[in-house]
Amino acid sequence: MLRVEGLSHAFKNGTESTLVLQEINFHVRKGEMFALLGSSGSGKSTLLNLMAGLMKPTEGHIYIADHDIVKMSENKLAEFRRTHIGFIFQAYELLPNLTVRENIELPLVFQSIKPSLRKQKALKLLEQVGIPEKAELFPSQLSGGQQQRVSIARSLITEPSVIFADEPTGNLDTKTEEEILEILKRLNQTMNTTFIIVTHEHEVAQQTQHILTLRDGKLESSFRPNREKSDAPAETHAEEVLA
Amino acid sequence: MRISDLTRLSWDQVRRRKVVTMLCAAGLSIGCAAIILAMSIGESTQKIVESELNEFLKMDEITVMADNGGGSDEAKKRGLITEQKLEIMRNLKHVKAVAPYQPFEYTQYATVDNKQGSANIIATDLNSLVSFGSTFMQGQADDGDVTGVVLSYGATMGLIDPDDRQKLYDAMDRNPYDPSVQEQYRNMMVVPTSMFNQQIQFTSTDENGKQRTSSAYRVIGVLKKPKGQSDMNISFDRTIYVSMETAELLKSELKPSSDAAESTVTFNSVKIKVDAEENVKQVEEKLKKLTVSTQTNLLQREQLEEQFAVFKAIAIGAGVFILIIASISIIVAMTMSTYQRRRQIGIMKVLGANLSQIRNMFIIEAALLGLLGGLLGILFSYWIVWSINALILSLNNGQTDISIFIPYSAIPVGMTFAIMTGILSGIYPAVSASRTDALTAIKRD
Structure with missing residues (x-):
């Protein structure tokens, strides 16, 4: 589903160059709930941005659904993101002037989908995230947890191959965090969508099927906390990835 | 992206960003009104002079x-x-x-x-x-x-008995600067x-x-x-x-x-x-x-038309100049607006909007500002023409046929100028908006 091969990235500051990711290799299976765990400065956000095509790596390849996104032009990437990638942000990033339903429909607007079909899909997703009654409200009228549910629904509307979630529970209290993680797990199971969650919280990472730990820009470990859900033993898989 | 969606999203911004909208629309409306007024005054004056000429020269x-x-x-x-x-x-x-x-x-x-x-x-x-x-x-x-x-x-x-006329002439000779006698003479001429x-x-x-x-x-x-x-x-x-x-x-x-x-x-x-x-x-x-x-008397008419063509060209030139000034204010206001909306543009790009979609959104927004400015300009010009006509009437004690009118052709011309100015002024901010780096835009400190 998603393959990262020999990925390295350096930030240039004048003549100086700081290596933030070194020789990263791993792959994510279709329908897997995957966590990128790391402390601040470990390079996890940079890795997410590279995988989402928002940055170009200094070296290496990223394949999503067998497409090498590193080679794509900006417009091609926009088109690719539109159909293959969903996003869930830490701060929800809903457009304040659009209603909840319109926010969810937005990715389909860029695909020129008929308004009636967009509406139907958005309402269905709102039901799946448990807030069907909020459809015509504006984001400012919702709580943080509800806004994140809207953000999740928005990420799913294009039925993407992979959804990137950047600290999806970072702005939420413990109870809401649990609710959101439950929703993500349920949607992962029912819709068979691949989720890649970037987090610094072990508790959040523990909820996923596969954890990749980053430290100082290097892949530290890869393991599967819920063995029963994995196709292969975690250790084996980690070895395979690290190899 | 559908035109209706582009228009709706752009209109949302126009409605939401009231200060920017007001600034841009005000500038454009002044330019549009200037063009409409220039055309109206030119055409009306030509018609008035023509009708006067027709009255005396019978074209x-x-x-x-x-x-x-x-x-x-x-x-x-x-x-x-x-x-x-x-x-x-x-x-x-x-x-x-x-x-x-x-x-x-x-x-x-x-x-x-x-x-x-x-x-x-x-x-x-x-x-x-x-x-x-x-x-x-x-x-x-x-x-x-x-x-x-x-x-x-x-x-x-002015028909008068010769004796009365003579008496009045004598009075004028005696007091040539007496306004009452002169008034009497003027009255005598028009009775x-x-x-x-x-x-x-x-x-x-x-x-x-x-x-x-x-x-x-x-x-x-x-x-x-x-x-x-x-x-x-x-x-x-x-x-x-x-x-x-x-x-x-x-x-x-x-x-x-x-x-x-x-x-x-x-x-x-x-x-x-x-x-x-x-x-x-x-x-x-x-x-x-x-x-x-x-x-x-066609020659007089041709000469008149030549003179009015020059007058109209100068007046429209002044209107266009005002529109150019207005367009600078739009470029500044919209570029500022683009900067303020970087985050929103970034989110849209992350969600799959491509360069042309972002650019089109801004250009349509600029066109809508032009449309608003044009409509306001039309309202202003009607109001100004109405005021000028009221002034002319009051100066003539309500007894005059002279009035300024807005020719129908002036409305689409003024509107087109306003919308085109909006669109042309929106190109730079639109291109700069479409080039916004999504990552930088959505990054939080």
């Missing part, structure tokens, strides 16, 4: 005169305006009316109660007066009545006398100093007071229209020595009324084939 009329050729008798004879030629002229296409037009001479006349005045006597076909644009205030034309005359409204003004059905007599003095007085003639009609002119101006147009027969009679009474025989079969000059101004040239060409001289 849709042709004066036909006898053509004396090279001076030989044969050529003179060929160039005469005869009854036959008159008949041909009447049957020409686009000719509405034909009437002989023989100025007699400036002649004194007096009423029964000895009020005196003087007027230009013109011999014509009285029945054609209406066809030539005159309207009767009282009475009507009757060519059969040889003693009947028709007076212009000006010919009924109308009820002349309908009154009898008048004409007097003239021959070269030997002998005074001759005609028999009594009856005023069978008085023409309507012309609109849009001051009373003093109207009092200068003192004309008495008589039929050709009456003219012959008058001539025999006042100038018995002149040769009247020739003039009964030929005419010195004839006036032709054409159905529309644009057909004047065509009719004139045909008339020239009858070996007669013609005269129109």
Whole structure:
């Protein structure tokens, strides 16, 4: 589903160059709930941005659904993101002037989908995230947890191959965090969508099927906390990835 | 991306960002109003001057005169305006009316109660007066009545007893700077006398100093007071229209020595009324084939149009200049707005919006600002025109036909300029918005 091969990235500051990711290799299976765990400065956000095509790596390849996104032009990437990638942000990033339903429909607007079909899909997703009654409200009228549910629904509307979630529970209290993680797990199971969650919280990472730990820009470990859900033993898989 | 979605998203921004919208729309509306006003004032002034010219120069009329050729008798004879030629002229296409037009001479006349005045006597076909644009205030034309005359409204003004007139002149001589006496004189010049059905007599003095007085003639009609002119101006147009027969009679009474025989079969000059101004040239060409001289006032009109074209070009240039200034304010306001909306643009890009979609959103937003500015500009221009007209009316004590109007063509022209300025000014901010780096935009500190 998603393959990262020999990925390295350096930030240039004048003549100086700081290596933030070194020789990263791993792959994510279709329908897997995957966590990128790391402390601040470990390079996890940079890795997410590279995988989402928002940055170009200094070296290496990223394949999503067998497409090498590193080679794509900006417009091609926009088109690719539109159909293959969903996003869930830490701060929800809903457009304040659009209603909840319109926010969810937005990715389909860029695909020129008929308004009636967009509406139907958005309402269905709102039901799946448990807030069907909020459809015509504006984001400012919702709580943080509800806004994140809207953000999740928005990420799913294009039925993407992979959804990137950047600290999806970072702005939420413990109870809401649990609710959101439950929703993500349920949607992962029912819709068979691949989720890649970037987090610094072990508790959040523990909820996923596969954890990749980053430290100082290097892949530290890869393991599967819920063995029963994995196709292969975690250790084996980690070895395979690290190899 | 659907046009309806693009428009809706752009309109949302226009509605939400009230200050930017107001700033941009205000600038554009001033430019748009300037263009509409420039066109309106130019067109209205041209129409006013044209109608004044028509009033005095009669653009849709042709004066036909006898053509004396090279001076030989044969050529003179060929160039005469005869009854036959008159008949041909009447049957020409686009000719509405034909009437002989023989100025007699400036002649004194007096009423029964000895009020005196003087007027230009013109011999014509009285029945054609209406066809030539005159309207009767009282009475009507009757060519059969040889003693009947028709007076212009000006010919009924300023009639006064000679003794009273003399007294006033004396008073003016004594006190030339006394405003009350001058006021009295001005009033005397414009006071109308009820002349309908009154009898008048004409007097003239021959070269030997002998005074001759005609028999009594009856005023069978008085023409309507012309609109849009001051009373003093109207009092200068003192004309008495008589039929050709009456003219012959008058001539025999006042100038018995002149040769009247020739003039009964030929005419010195004839006036032709054409159905529309644009057909004047065509009719004139045909008339020239009858070996007669013609005269129109089209040249004055052409000169006038040239002058107004220059005036309009300058005025529209000023409007365009204002729009250019306005466009700078739009570029600044929209670029600022782009900067403030970087995060939103970034989110849209992350969600799959491509460069052209972002660019189009901003360009449509700019076009909507142009549309709003244009609509406001139209409202402003109507309001300004209404104010100017109210001012003109109040300055003329409510008695004027002069008014500024907004020609229909000015509205789409002003609107197009406003929208185009909006779009052109929006291109730079739109391109810069589409180039926003999504990652930088969504990054949080």
